[in-house]
Amino acid sequence: MESSNNVGSISVTLLGTGTPIPDRDRHGPSQVIEIAHDIVLVDCGPGSLHRLLEAESNVTAISHVLLTHLHSDHVSGLADLLWAGWVGGWWNTPPVLIGPPGTEEFINRLLYAFEEDIRLRTEEGSVTIAGLRPTIHEIEDGWTITHHKWSVRGFRVDHYPVKHAFGYRFEYEKNVVVISGDTCVCENLQIYAQDADILVCEVAWEEGMKRAIETSRGPKRARWERILRYHMSSLEVGKVAANARVKHLVLSHLMLMNGTPADLLSDVRPSFDGKLTVGEDLAKFSTKVQ
Numbered sequence: 606m607e608s609s610n611n612v613g614s615i616s617v618t619l620l621g622t623g624t625p626i627p628d629r630d631r632h633g634p635s636q637v638i639e640i641a642h643d644i645v646l647v648d649c650g651p652g653s654l655h656r657l658l659e660a661e662s663n664v665t666a667i668s669h670v671l672l673t674h675l676h677s678d679h680v681s682g683l684a685d686l687l688w689a690g691w692v693g694g695w696w697n698t699p700p701v702l703i704g705p706p707g708t709e710e711f712i713n714r715l716l717y718a719f720e721e722d723i724r725l726r727t728e729e730g731s732v733t734i735a736g737l738r739p740t741i742h743e744i745e746d747g748w749t750i751t752h753h754k755w756s757v758r759g760f761r762v763d764h765y766p767v768k769h770a771f772g773y774r775f776e777y778e779k780n781v782v783v784i785s786g787d788t789c790v791c792e793n794l795q796i797y798a799q800d801a802d803i804l805v806c807e808v809a810w811e812e813g814m815k816r817a818i819e820t821s822r823g824p825k826r827a828r829w830e831r832i833l834r835y836h837m838s839s840l841e842v843g844k845v846a847a848n849a850r851v852k853h854l855v856l857s858h859l860m861l862m863n864g865t866p867a868d869l870l871s872d873v874r875p876s877f878d879g880k881l882t883v884g885e886d887l888a889k890f891s892t893k894v895q
């Protein structure tokens with residue numbers, strides 16, 4: 606774990622480096638960005654809330670939660686976070702929620718699903734719905750906010766058939782951190798990852814994926830083919846990072862497919878000679894420590 610006590614830097618903590626398949630060591634995709642005096646959460650997969658506590662993040666200082674897309678492995682921890690903050694009195698109003706088109710509907714349905722709980726707790730009189738329902742902004746390609754001298758820009762990535770999938774580029778005093786979201790190789794990622802100090806990028810081990818395809822039949826085979834098509838292969842991610850002149854490539858959302866971190870490294874290293882890390886849950890990186 607690396608120090609983040611660098612003025613003017615951005616730090617990234619990986620809360621979860623896993624996939625939809627439960628893993629004791631790798632929780633669902635999520636990362637905490639510490640930027641100026643703010644804390645921003647990008648995605649909120651299963652287990653994120655407890656990883657936030659393990660990371661000793663100042664949960665009450667979370668200003669924004671950014672969602673890359675609405676696949677369950679990126680959002681299923683959101684109810685845990687919202688309810689913990691609400692019941693625990695962490696905030697008067699929850700962090701602003703930024704997400705793809707459909708986010709508002711997702712939250713409306715979530716609140717509806719928990720209608721009984723919300724009714725019981727608000728009737729007790731100690732909380733109101735204002736502490737639970739976040740302000741929501743649904744974004745489009747190029748959406749940006751500036752906040753306390755830092756900015757973040759959302760950009761569309763290619764996770765087809767997911768219609769709305771985004772990555773995020775954070776900038777603060779010439780420091781740049783980019784989160785790929787879920788994507789295959791696409792032009793927009795190449796553009797927005799340009800000169801990033803840190804790129805956190807998803808990856809699937811190509812050989813493991815190919816084996817899964819070759820050894821399955823019918824719908825299962827089609828599913829593996831689709832998964833490989835809309836995710837980033839270990840043979841491609843290094844080229845993307847090299848072309849974008851990324852300084853530090855951090856691999857996350859690891860689809861290891863019975864492979865190992867060493868298998869990922871040996872696929873990526875030939876095409877990328879910058880700093881390269883296979884992410885682990887709770888690993889922390891700073892733009893000033895390269």
Ligand SMILES: [Zn+2]
Pocket residue numbers: 674676764767787
């Ligand atoms: Zn996805």
Ligand SMILES: [Zn+2]
Pocket residue numbers: 634676678679787858
């Ligand atoms: Zn995913």
